[in-house]
Amino acid sequence: MKYAIYQVGTSEIATNAFARKIGIDLITLSPPNKETISRGILYAPEFSCFPFKILLGSLLQALDQGAQIFIIPTPKDIGACQLADFGMAQKYILEKTGKTFEMISLNSLNPADVTKKFKIYDDSITLKKVTEGLIVAAQKLSLMEEVETFYRKIYLSSKKQKAETFRTKWMKIIDKTDTIVDLYMLNDKIYSDFKKYPQIDIKNFLKIAVVGDIYTINEQFINNNIFERLCDLGVYSEKGISLNAFAGINFGINPEDILLNNKARVYLRHNVGAFAQETIRSTIKYADKGFDGIIHIYPFSCMPEITVRNILPKVSSDYNIPILYLPIDEQTGDAGFTTRVEAFVDLINIRKSKNNFASTNQNHNTKIEGNTNSNNADNDNNNDTNISKINTNKSSNVE
């Protein structure tokens, strides 16, 4: 029996490990590309969200490669959205074209439930195997996330090539390491390797957090590789939500989180679906951390994120942080996307230098009273130097 599963970004490494642990034959799908999208659009309903269309495309690809059973993770306990209906709707759509497949929809990632679902098709799958597989997969997801954040930091401190070699090297190692203990040790190894590269002081960079829908943030083909684009522009960026959230990993309860929850609940009382509340939570978190801007990225007609999109303007004005809204669908052009991101970066660049300038202005005022003309001149100079500083950062990175 051949199995297939939805892929998001680098999740393949984790799912492959899971498949190896429980001993099933999982098909490796190529990451989404133009063909996947065009095939998905062909069959998907017009107003279904963009991830649905892409996943339908990759499902078709999996069926071509001979997949018989499709695993669909729809964890309802996290707060599912449309995703809960994805599997069934896709089955109906494909039945129209004469294609059939079996479906395992994982309503929760509780090992006992998962084992029960798999046992129907394969009797050799045991609870022990599944538990181990899930832990290894979760570990790999968080390790990969770590590598990604280091990648962005190395990109900013030294050249792109170096960052790329760092990433490919560690991704390979993560892919090969398969035991819980070894993966646990890997954490320190990655960190010590990262320390060998020149370190950056984040304070000197523009800081942007990308928040929004989990699929769009983590699938670089769909989000037009936004994190690399931001690195190109010399901006330090952080992910609002990573795939860890989907695996449901929460180590301990952080008192800060409770505080943050209460802050977010003022704006959105209930988690309306998927990670809607998380988006608001992370927006507030990054605003408090002193980030310069937020990019809210979501697929067109995504219901939870559109709810959030209508609330975020209020958060933006309350926390005094600029937000760029980027809805994405199959019509989104590469150039238009880049232009908007670039314009936003320029804008917050100017805003930041103005703010710096206002604070220096105050200092001046306290020291020298009167003589405002010279003050202004000073400030203009200050402003210029600020911008040029960041510009030099940029140019060095692009090279």
Place this chain on the structure above:
Amino acid sequence: MFNAKENPKIGIPKTLFYFSYYPLCYKFFTELGAEVIFSEKTNKQTIEAGLNTSSNELCIPLKVLYGHVIYLKDKVDYIFLPYVISSSKGSYYCPKIIGSPDIIKANVPGVELLSFDIDMDNFYSSIFSSLKEVATKLSLNPLKIYAAYKDALEYQKKFDKYIAKGILFDDAVKLLDAEDGKTRAIEILKKERIKPIKIAVIGHTYVINDAHINFNVIKKLKEKNIQVFTSDKLTESEIYANIKYIQKPHWSLGSRVLGAGIYYSKDKTIDGIIYVTPFSCSSDSLIKEYMDANVQDNKPILTLTVDEHSSDAGMITRIEAFLDMIEIRKNKKHKEKPLETVNINEMLNESSESDL
């Protein structure tokens, strides 16, 4: 009764759940001694006010909600807008609806909302917090509130009976106002019975009952001497009896539409189904796939997508074309039967000749 304000004015927007829980809300607040003010029926001004304040990605019912809230804002003390989370175990309302009070709060400045949780998924934990919220806001005794809720529930049951009989929302409201209007109820039912063509209009309750959003589909059909049934007519058990064989959709409004679609497709007296869906409703788009796969008897379905840009003429054309199609289909069915028997007889004769 009220400590803070003698008779607080409570505004109820005539959209979303007004169409299913109008009697409940009305009775509840009047029992508590509040003055209930309704917004106007959705009209051009409502939509325009909504469009000016909302973002363009919202669906039309939510845009309309903005308009209603803006209309009520200065006329009342509180606008009643609950967090409607779930109506039964394991199924939820659409994120935009659950979050609608928050959306309104964030976008309409100076609006005072009275909102509490309606969550049947975990009823017992939510009911107390909800009671507490009303009690503190209106400064009332929670027991009194519970008593008012009980009374209101009785009133709602009367209304539900009318709806279950197939009486449309507007008529049901009229009947409820008359209270002793038993004769009138029979009149309405009599009028309905004569009509030859029967069409079911299905969709979310706030779409099929709001004449301005759906471009008066029901009135247009009635003018053409057609008997109209709506998905509201069906009780919860009738809905779930029809969808228990398939994986239940995540959204409760979606499962209602799906159940209604399957129910009416099984009903041989119904000639066609009109499915009214708001533009960019992503839950409906998947429900349509569910429906296509499960609808029985090749029942014709017309999907009408509505938003503020749709035009009246376009709707009329599509409905007329659909009705023509149904008429042709109906005539064909009558004619086909004798033709078929003749063919079979001929074939039998031919085969018997060749055998010989």
